[in-house]
Amino acid sequence: MLTVVVHEKGGQTQRFSFKGDSFSIGREDDNDLVLDRVNVSKHHLQFVKVDSRVDVVDLESTNGTYLNGRKVAAPRTVRRTDRVYVGDYILMLEGDDAVLAVASREGEKRRGGTSPGARPGELTADDTGLVTSAQRVAAAGIESSYLDGLAAQIHQTLLKAVPRLDPLQANDISDDERKEVIEMVDGVLADLRDSQQIEATVDIGPFRERVLREALEWGPLGDLMRDDSVREIQVVGTGPLHVIRDGGVPDRLELRFTSDGALMRVIQRMTRKRGLLAEGSHVLEGTIDHGFYLYALIPPHPARQLVLSLRRMRTDANNLTALVQEGVLSPDMRELLVLVLRACRRVLVCASGGVNLDRFTRALIGEIPDSLRVACISDSGRLGNRKGWVQVRRLTEVGDKIDLQHVLNVLLRGGLDLLISQQCGHSDAAAVIDALAGASRGAVVSLWGINTAHALSRLAALGTVSGGAAQGLTLSLAHAIDLVVRLNSGVSLESMQVIEIVEPNTRADGTIEYRPLFVAAKAEDGTTEFRSTPHVADFLRRLADQGAEVPQRLRSL
Secondary structure, three states, rough: EEEEEEOOOOOEEEEEEOOOOOOEEEEEOOOOEEEOOOHHHHHHEEEEEEEOEEEEEEEEOOOOEOOOOOEEEEEEEEEEOOOEOOEEEEEEEEEEOOOOOOOOOHHHOOOOOOOOOOOOOOOOEEEEEOEEEHHHOHHHHHHHHHHHHHHHHHHHHHHOOOHOOOOOOOOOOOOOHHHHHHHHHHHHHHHHHHOOOOOOOOOHHHHHHHHEEEHHHOOOOOHHHHHHOOHHHHHEEEOOEEEEEEEOOOEEOOOOOOOOOHHHHHHHHHHHHHHOOOOOOOEEEEEOOHHHHEEEEOOOOOOOOOEEEEOOOEEEEEEEEHHOOOOOOHHHHHHHHHHHHHHOEEEEEEEEEOOOHHHHHHHHOOOOOOOOEEEEEEEEOOOOOOOOOEEEEEOOOOOOOOOHHHHHHHHHHHOEEEEEEEOOOOHHHHHHHHHHHOOOOEEEEEEEEEHHHHHHHHHHHHOOOOOOHHHHHHHHHHHHOOEEEEEEEEOOOOOOOEEEEEEEEOOOOOOOEEEEEEEEEEEEOOOEEEEEOHHHHHHHHHHHHHHOOOOOHOOOO
């Protein structure tokens, strides 16, 4: 007699007869056992009798099948004490069929013997009918809240014994401390085995590796960041990791952090290494190892959860030349933007979709000469890291004595050549509009907008609470701003491209004319080409009349 025991996580335990040579499980009605849950595939797995054993076979399911916490990639033999994880269910085999081998006497001793009335090596149920093993470990690998709790306890023990593991205490640890951590983890796991807090049937190897990677390295992110095909990684709390590889196909991985604390320490470890860690800051950003740019949101904040986004950059793109090499814009477009920046004109950069607006902004301000008086506003206050430049943090802290608006007012009154606002917000919009109107010689402003008109209206809306006033302010901004640079995904599906550079102008009738100076277009061979328009010559002529030195290369356009 052979029986399939099914325990539903948080539900009841049921038993089904296993007759014949196979037993199929899935969401469709043609299976021997139907498990109607979204995380169970239509045909998920199959138990198959082979000679003197029973194998579990995963039928290329979406979420995978796990045997004792390890993913089933090929047929694996199932014994009486084994657990098979399928979505929200835990499956076991029981019965007196000879195909179920009994655990060895040595295994019984490690487990501290068996319960009264139980056959050697067989698991028993408690008073609620819940299988004891399933009660302790609620699910395999990525969904084991019980093992997560143990991992958190181990990490706290390590932090007390080796304080330098805390990234706030030290940037790195010595080889001797690393060896000590490994020995401590092995000792703690051995104690947990002996006390049966981790059962003998649990594959402890992957759990040990997760604990050590989170304690000493970057957890599950390390291998992904070293993989050159990975373009983006997103982590939300202890949820599964999402990645995008070359080709743009998103993937949800069976990898995650054991706790928010472990994720937080990895973020701190990454950012401290590059000098990006500011204690008390709730927004961290900057370039880290393996060419990734990091964005992190640290609670408390409206999104509530700890969020980490990593985007790989093809180059550091410290200036526009690097972006020219990537095909983001043309050499002529770069020359025009450099001319405008050095002449301290007023530039608005807008982007829509998943474009890396911040990366372009950093490359743009990389063209600004060190000799200019510049103030840079960003959420973290780490934009434009140049000696003599003022880095202004948009997000306030408890210890701040005066607010952002007063800081910006003082800077503008003291005199600036350029005020730069990265992703302009309500808190600095008024100062930015003042700068555009002439409070500073020039300004560089970035924000989200689907096109030039939308970007201007958004900036106006940020600077006023009245809809009628916003309409008039939009017209004033169109008159004040010299150029609008619009970014989007490229015409040939590039990840980022300057779609157009536009000069906004106001007409006598109160309407706005948007004159394109450069546009991106698809050539006959399928590649991207950047075309200049006759409006470029008029724009350059006006700049020259105002004293700007126009390069000969641009004069020929």
